[in-house]
Amino acid sequence: MASTNLHFLLKWFMLLALFSWVHFPSRALAIGVNWGRMASHPLPPAQVVQLLKANKVTKVRLFDADPDVLESLGGSDIGVIVGVPNTMLRSLNSSLKAAENWVHDNLTRYVSAGASSAVQIEYISVGDDSFLQSYGKQFYPFVVGAAANLRTALIKVELAEKIKIVIPCSYDAFLSESGLPSGGQFRTDINKTMSEVLTFLSKHRSPFFVTISPFLSFHQTKNISLDLALFKQTARPRNDSGKSYRNGFNLSYDTLVMALSSAGFPHLDVIIGQIGWPTDGAANATSSIAQDFIRGLLGHLDRSGTPLRPQTPPLETYIFSLLDEDQKSTVAGNFERHWGIFTFDGQAKYQVDLSHGSNRLVNAQNVQYLSSKWCVVNNNKGMSNLTAQASQACSTADCSALSLGGSCYNLSWPANVSYAFNSYYQQHDQRADSCAFGGLGLITTVDPSVGSCRFPIGLRSSLSAPVDRSTMFHLFISQVVTIAILSCLMRETW
Template identity: 55%
Template sequence: MASLGRGRKLGNLLLAPLPSETVVSGLLRPNNVTSVKLFDADAAVLDSLAGSGISVMVGIPNDMLALLNSSKAAAASWVHDNVTRYFPGGGVRIEYIAVGDEPFLLSHGNRFEPFIVGAVVNIQLALATAKLADRVKVVVPCSSDVYQSNSSLPSSAHFRSDLNRTMSLLLSFLSKHQSPFVLDIDPLLSLQQSANLSIDYFLFRSSGRHLTDGPIRYTNFFDSTVDSVVTSLTKAGFADMDIIIGRVGWPTDGSPNATSNTAQIFMLGLAAHLKSKIGTPLRPMRAIEQIYIFSLLDEDERDISEENYARHFGVFTVDGQAKYGVDLGQGTKKLANARDVDYLSPRWCVANDNKDLSNVSASALSACADADCTALSSGGSCSGIGWPVNVSYAFNSYYQQHDQDADSCDFDGLGLITTVDPSVGDCMFSIALRDSSSISLPGLPALLWSALASVLVFAW
């Protein structure tokens, strides 16, 4: 049975993250998640996965690529510290090493591209030296802007010309070592950039406008994206290379069309499509074998310079509560939520109606510069609450981020601490989690979990 919970992407961008034992025993295991993707090799997180039977794709951050490219010794040291020590008796099933995180993004320019091939070669050499090359695959997650198409049709897609040499070397490496091409997909971003396609096309609804490419009619965005990569691989001389999805998901807040209901529709549509095993028009009856769902938990510190919804991809909220129903591996049962979550006291910070609030906007903007106010964005869950409730939301977000410190609710005397929940409809005023560093196992730092910006959800 196909499931949307075989994998999850784990990150490190939570202010007060759930302790690792809660994530592993309270979310991953009860929901039968069998694979996860980590953004980096956090030893404490990897240790928490020991003995769980969960397969891991462990990531190497982009800022390490230059060093790994220039130094075989650095690559050997990284593999020793983060991979070898878990074999054979370490108890962590490391399946992939993801070298870089979308290093070819257009927004990166050529900042990381010159170092990719050297880094993967040196990591592969280190694995071979450690006699792990037959057990761990080296991959490079690529964003969908790694290819381009003058007509926006899959048949005209090809890898970007500025990447010709690097991509040729990388694909030759992947082919030699029988490693898959890893594609990351952001369907909502693509929807926002597609003036001629309806949201139904992205949600696997057959009523949506179709994309006609010669004799082929594409009924959903997922197939057209995968086939764009298939075409690009074919033109590069690697027509048969396997493809896995390193990241796909739908956010639930921070933008129009970013809601829990829409995310559920997308996930259910994706699950049904993959369960059918029909493949894509260019690869019929050849289903993609691994898909990592982004992500397990919301990430309240993720960069929002490009998209306000970037912090809201979690299937679960930051406190481990399911936002919608989807099969992550648990089958027909409801998703298991995190239990015994340790919250701070039920207190909130709001704008004091008894004060002159005529100049309060500056304080609210200052709060949002530091705290997470993305729910107030146009189309967000709190975008319609009006003034001064939106000011209260900003104040409370800042207050909770600072662990309910009384001084963080001052705002030049315009803030007020209350024990009355100010939430309005779907706009929820949060209560911070107690800092997990105070409740984790002795000797372990606070563990930062995101959510399988890749959690292996579908595996056949």
């Protein structure tokens, strides 16, 4: 009788274990957000931290070590990734002293502060997608040396066990000529450095930190369908070596897994440092599609791994991004300024569950706006010089919503010029002279927004976001692209 009961109990525990394996990943779902600050008028850091806490976000990735931002995160219990900009890699690679100074200035005083004000820094990310193909060899040759020096500096202040070092890998650093995971490999031009990166990470038990971008895979190469990118049940699956791929995320992730295996590091843990879907500036970049993608992604991560790693989902996943950034480079496309879950002023664009508790996002509170005034075209003036004035406005202001597929693309002329004027006017704090445009501008208190095209009002903020100098060339190119788009729109509407 005792033997029968024991046999029954063993069968019961085996079934329970099987049920747990099928329905629950082996790791708790860890979701964070990227907090970029390349905005002409960013929300004050303290207000952003309140936004994070209100939405129960427990992890955040920064792209630099801005003291105002780090101080605002003190005592918040939010896990932080601090970024080292690409422009600092060369000096950190060549000088241990520079690395020691960086750790002292940007980590030690925040981590060692009192319990009520300490910042919970968990990782240093060395570089910002320095392997991006468009950068060539500007940055990636220095990442391993910079990482090694930073770790030595961490050891000196006894923080090496508390703070891990990661090296962000861009979405185009790995590929598959067949478009299937079985052909996954790292780009041949970075093989040597990538081998050094993987050896460093493995030696120090650090995860591999990667950007995955189903939107760019869909937008730039069309090698996956929209349904496949959005985790739709109607998507036609891809088959590869007996494994079925039903979403674009699994295709990209397992391509990386195969690349890691081919390089000799099949078991390296992975953190997804950036993944998201933009809401404006291109076809299929809308709030509703972004909502479908993020909901599909979170649901997928919560349920299962991938065909090559069925029981090992990513350690952490960081949504790109928290807020829109109107000063970002648009080399890849005008959508680059619209990755935010929230608008630049902290208002939710759609609804997702970031915290396993609510499907409702909480907006930023007590946002300080400029006056309810807009700059539009003065229809009582001659229009002969309008194109040149609009181009002038878009050379510095954000006109990305006017691009093909954007939320303001369907504005008729001269309403699209009014959008350009207003963007410039708000960026310059509603100064009267910023609505001059050779007498063609007119300040109004009547909101000119039409349908889904929002004419924004700027924020009362004296803060300006730091711009990495390595992006200045890209910013110049992005302005040229925006001018060309605006000119094309005006020719079509004329």
